Amino acid sequence: MLTVENVDCGYGRLQVLRDLSMEVAGGAVGLFGPNGAGKTTLINAIMGINRVTAGSITFEGRGIHNRPTHEIVHGGIALVPQERELFPGMTVLENLRIGAEQVPHARDRGEETLETVFGYFPILRERTKQLAGTMSGGQQRMLAVGRALMALPRLLILDEPSLGLQPSIVHELFTILGEMKEHVAVLVTEQNVRESLRTVDRGYVLENGRIVLRGTADELANDPEVERSYLGL
Numbered sequence: 016m017l018t019v020e021n022v023d024c025g026y027g028r029l030q031v032l033r034d035l036s037m038e039v040a041g042g043a044v045g046l047f048g049p050n051g052a053g054k055t056t057l058i059n060a061i062m063g064i065n066r067v068t069a070g071s072i073t074f075e076g077r078g079i080h081n082r083p084t085h086e087i088v089h090g091g092i093a094l095v096p097q098e099r100e101l102f103p104g105m106t107v108l109e110n111l112r113i114g115a116e117q118v119p120h121a122r123d124r125g126e127e128t129l130e131t132v133f134g135y136f137p138i139l140r141e142r143t144k145q146l147a148g149t150m151s152g153g154q155q156r157m158l159a160v161g162r163a164l165m166a167l168p169r170l171l172i173l174d175e176p177s178l179g180l181q182p183s184i185v186h187e188l189f190t191i192l193g194e195m196k197e198h199v200a201v202l203v204t205e206q207n208v209r210e211s212l213r214t215v216d217r218g219y220v221l222e223n224g225r226i227v228l229r230g231t232a233d234e235l236a237n238d239p240e241v242e243r244s245y246l247g248l
């Protein structure tokens with residue numbers, strides 16, 4: 016569904032991604048790696064936020080690299096960015112509705128999709144009138160995921176969703192992602208490899224802008240290098 020082939024990407028003269036290839040064929044895929052490895056750079060290249068200088072990115076058979084972000088979102092990919100972009104002074108419901116605004120077919124099915132989102136995150140139904148900025152960090156994260164779902168993506172990308180959350184909330188969030196991946200393909204970048212490996216089907220390890228390891232969740236969980244570097248054994 017998503018294929019990244021031989022991509023180079025960076026910032027000015029700083030090249031970050033080098034000849035990077037990976038794919039999402041469905042289910043949930045994890046993208047792991049230390050700070051500065053290039054995870055966000057790759058996500059932003061997929062979303063058309065970063066310019067790709069070599070290689071190609073295709074989604075459902077169409078080339079999307081260096082296309083405008085709104086076109087990529089229309090095409091069926093939604094992002095929950097690393098820096099959450101909620102509107103803190105707007106209510107939960109307003110934030111969710113905005114998620115459907117950019118995509119005409121999602122706007123038409125907004126009420127129906129709201130029910131789906133409330134099914135995943137019942138707390139959001141209870142808090143529809145609350146201002147987003149007054150909710151806890153975990154609830155805001157769930158709202159950010161809900162808002163992305165409102166665009167009816169076929170691929171949902173999450174950039175470090177566990178960042179700054181308590182372990183119990185991280186666990187809950189990954190459990191919900193596990194339900195979600197039955198309905199929408201998921202690409203998730205994470206430093207919390209242990210939690211992610213419960214949920215993802217496959218994963219990639221990125222270091223210095225290159226994929227250094229790829230495999231199923233089981234293969235990665237049993238890889239001595241992954242254990243040593245990421246599972247803290």
Ligand SMILES: Nc1ncnc2c1ncn2[C@@H]1O[C@H](COP(=O)(O)OP(=O)(O)OP(=O)(O)O)[C@@H](O)[C@H]1O
Nearest residue numbers: 026029031048049050051052053054055056057097
């Ligand atoms: N806007 C930017 N301008 C210049 N350099 C950048 C920019 N964003 C990231 N970089 C650099 O690109 C490299 C990769 O950063 P990136 O944010 O993609 O890593 P990451 O894997 O997402 O890390 P983290 O886990 O901290 O989010 C780093 O060396 C970083 O300093």
Ligand SMILES: [Mg+2]
Nearest residue numbers: 054055056097
């Ligand atoms: Mg990042």
